[in-house]
Amino acid sequence: MAEIREAPKRDWRRGWTGPLVVFVLLVLGTLWWLGVFHSAQVLEETGSVHAYIYQNFQGTYRQMVKARGKLSPQLPADLRGHPEITMMENESGSGGDAMVKARIGYLVNAGDATPPGWLRGDWPAQRVAKVEVNANAAIASWKAYSALDDWGKARGTPLHYPLFEMMGPGNRYVLLMPLDKSPASS
Numbered sequence: 001m002a003e004i005r006e007a008p009k010r011d012w013r014r015g016w017t018g019p020l021v022v023f024v025l026l027v028l029g030t031l032w033w034l035g036v037f038h039s040a041q042v043l044e045e046t047g048s049v050h051a052y053i054y055q056n057f058q059g060t061y062r063q064m065v066k067a068r069g070k071l072s073p074q075l076p077a078d079l080r081g082h083p084e085i086t087m088m089e090n091e092s093g094s095g096g097d098a099m100v101k102a103r104i105g106y107l108v109n110a111g112d113a114t115p116p117g118w119l120r121g122d123w124p125a126q127r128v129a130k131v132e133v134n135a136n137a138a139i140a141s142w143k144a145y146s147a148l149d150d151w152g153k154a155r156g157t158p159l160h161y162p163l164f165e166m167m168g169p170g171n172r173y174v175l176l177m178p179l180d181k182s183p184a185s186s
Contacts, residue, residue, distance in 0.1 A: 035135020035171060040147035043130050047176055050123040050164070052085045053114055054105030060097050068104050075106065076115050082106040083168035087123070089161055107166060123164050127179040129157075132172070140173035141165065148177060 031037065057067055064086075072080055087103040103121060114120045131147050133140040145159075152158055157179075164176040 035133065035139050035143075038133055038135045038140075038143070040131050040133045040140075040143040042147050042151040043132075044179065045128060045130055047123070047126060047128040047130065049110075049125045050085075050107055050166070051110045051112075052087075052103075052105050052107050052121050052123065053079075053118040054085070054087070054103035054121055055118060057100070057102045057104050059100065061100055062097070064100055064102060064104065071104065071106075074117065079106055079108060079112070079115070081169070082108060083166050083172075085167075086165040087121070088163040088165070091161075123176070128176045129179060131175040134171050135173065136171060137167050137173060140167075140171065141175070144173060144175040148175060 055067075055071065057064055059067070068084065068086070083106065085103070085105055085107055088100065089103065090101040092099045103119075105118065108120075129148060129151065131144040133143050135143065144165075149159060159177065162178070166172075166174040166176075
């Protein structure tokens with residue numbers, strides 16, 4: 001008669017360190033990839049001129065994210081790889097339901113033609129507070145605005161509009177705030 005083999009009993013206290021280490025490394029790797037560990041630093045400098053095409057937006061932050069996603073298909077193919085911009089002109093409230101007035105669009109070269117249905121604007125050369133972060137856009141904007149707010153509080157300079165955001169290429173995120181409160185864009 002055949003012998004019945006009994007499966008070895010596993011002790012739950014053994015062998016858990018390997019999977020735990022792998023899990024922790026995966027979490028840390030994901031956070032690093034998203035840019036959570038990248039720091040944001042504010043620099044005062046004379047910024048360069050930035051030409052951009054845009055469409056006006058008025059609504060909540062959540063609606064702005066959706067509207068930005070719908071812009072790319074409307075763009076001519078030769079402009080689709082250009083960095084995205086958002087020029088925040090005004091906001092009221094806080095969080096995702098805050099009302100925003102902004103220009104959303106793309107950076108272009110000075111000589112590029114303006115596509116039909118788009119408006120053209122220029123961010124002039126001026127003294128700015130510049131924050132640059134290499135991270136996922138959502139994390140980068142959070143880090144950049146936080147760094148700019150801390151920098152402003154330390155110098156007695158509150159955040160003021162307009163604020164100019166450039167996203168791309170890749171995970172590059174740049175936030176500009178004019179140091180003079182004069183109108184900063186045409």
